[in-house]
Amino acid sequence: MASRQHRSPAPTSFTPARRVQHFGPTVFAEFTALANQHGAVNLGQGFPDFPAPAFIKEAAREAIAQDRNQYTRSAGHPSLVQALAHVYAPLFRRLLDPLTNFVVTAGATEAIFATMQALLDPGDQVILIEPFYDSYPASVTMAGGEPIYVPLRPQDGAAQATEWALDLDELAQAFTERTRLLVLNTPHNPVGKVFNREELTAIARLVQEHDVLVLSDEVYEWMVYDGVEHVRIASLPGMWERTITLGSAGKTFSVTGWKIGWAIAPPHLAKAILMAHQWIPFCVATPLQEAVAQAFEQAPEEGYFDWLSAMYQAKRDRLIRVLEETGFVPTAPQGSYFVVADTRQLDVPETALDASEPRDVAVCRWLTTEVGVAAIPPSAFYSPEHKHLAQHLARFCFCKTDSVLDEAAQRLTDKLL
Ligand SMILES: Cc1ncc(COP(=O)(O)O)c(C=O)c1O
Structure with missing residues (x-):
């Protein structure tokens, strides 16, 4: 038992390092706590609340039973990088080398962090498109x-x-002399935009003109609706050599807590990312990498990817319909599992709008505490100078069981109509 005299002194003079001093809790932590406190249906944080496919869970159980429990190769477990090379070669229309084109990371989030560590020198500029996944600016x-x-x-x-x-x-x-990297996210969180070939070609022209690299975050690559084509910027002429593409098992197989992601890149870029990654986690969970490898092998025969996008498309349509019926103006996503909706036509009481915080934060707080449905205020995904662009928006996610979506629909209908 610790005795009093062994307690450490009060940390009066402690200040965190400058690189983390300005960070607060994430918007997800704040709104999930608020949702729990008020018993709200949580359509805020984007994680599936339904079981992962049986075949990936069985593969994980099997991998642990077979004692695949020790460190593995830093750049990725051999069976997983082989499976990834097999899956992605036709999508990039090139042969991929399992040993030099991949780095398996602790979720796509670590791939973002490791990429920034690997590519940026102090003062280098990175172009971020708003709204952004909030780990981009933090990693930069x-x-x-x-x-x-x-x-x-x-x-x-x-x-x-x-x-x-x-x-x-x-x-x-x-673009300036100091621009090193542009971060693209397609399908996009939270807008659900899938950049088309013409848009990607225009971006490709600019980055080539300025000799800039691209980090293309494609974690929602298998969630694309209405037959829209997901074009990979790395597959456009002249882009493979300057692009890092990210994927995520968390999104792909509904196992966000496993934190398995990957970067796909030409050897010179993959090697740089590996140089950072080897000193961050060194390697990520071996049995779970084995399970993801098995899952990629079984997914086609299970018809998994078609099922996944059809399942999400039906949930998207359900949520869009309810939002339209209850006074929102939703933007229908072509991909991802998010919907941003305009809240201007809602009858939000004046007392709920606090001039000291952005309007979208106040409206999402009101939706969570008074309507009983939690949404995320998208100003969290904008720089301070552009937060006003999100003032009329709320972000909902539809990666939830139908009964949860129905309960949300009931509450929105009861309270807003
Ligand atoms: C655009 C985007 N990139 C990356 C991630 C994180 O992926 P992972 O869970 O594999 O770290 C998310 C999760 O919300 C995301 O929305």
């Missing part, structure tokens, strides 16, 4: 880089993700 600044923000701009009353677009002149102006 922790590596000593400087984020430069360019927002996606929706047309007024946008009802489709295609109506959110990059202004190419604005994007062109963001």
Whole structure:
């Protein structure tokens, strides 16, 4: 038992390092706590609340039973990198080498962090498209880089993700002598935009002109709807050599807590990422990598990928319908499992709108505490100078069981109509 005299002194003079000083709790932690406190249906944080496919769970049990329990190769467990090379070669239309084209990471999030550590020198600039996955700016600044923000701009009353677009002149102006990297996210969280070939070709032209690298976060690659084509920027002419593409088993097989992700890149970039990754986790969970390898082998015969996008498309349609019926103007996503919705037409009481915080935060707080359905305020996905662009928006996710979506629908209908 610890005695009093062994307690450490009060940390009066302690200040965290500058690289983390300005971070607060994430918006997800804040709104999940609020949802729990008020018994709200949580359509905030984007994780599936339904079981993972039986074949991946069985493969994990099997891998542990077979004592695949020790450290493995830092760049990725041999069976997983082989499976990844097999799956992705036709998608990139090139032969992929399991040993030099992949780095398996602790979720795509670690791949983002390791990439920034590997590519950025202090003062290097990284172009981030808003709204962004919030680990991008954190990873850029922790590596000593400087984020430069360019927002996606929706047309007024946008009802489709295609109506959110990059202004190419604005994007062109963001490049400087110091630009090292552009981060792309397609299918996009939270807008659900799947960048089309023409848009990607325009981005490719700019990065080639400025000799800039691309980190293409494609973790929602298997969740694409209405027959839309998911184009990989690395497959466009001249782009393979300058692109790192990210994937995630968490998203692909509904196992977000496993934290298995990967970077796919030409050997010179993969090697740089590995140099950082070997000093971050060294390697990630061996039996779970084995299970993901097995899952990729079995998925085609199970018809898994078609089932996954059909299942999510039906949930998307269900949520969109309810949001429309209850006074929101949702943007229908072409991919991912998020919907951003315009809240301008809701009858939000004046007392719920606190001038000291952004309107979207106040509205999402009201939705969570008074309506009983938690949503995330998208201003968390914008730089301070652009937070106002999110003031009329709320982000919902539909990666939830139908009964949870129905309960959310009931509450929205009861309280808003
Ligand atoms: C765009 C995007 N990238 C990456 C991630 C994280 O992936 P992982 O869970 O594999 O770290 C998320 C999770 O929400 C995401 O939305």
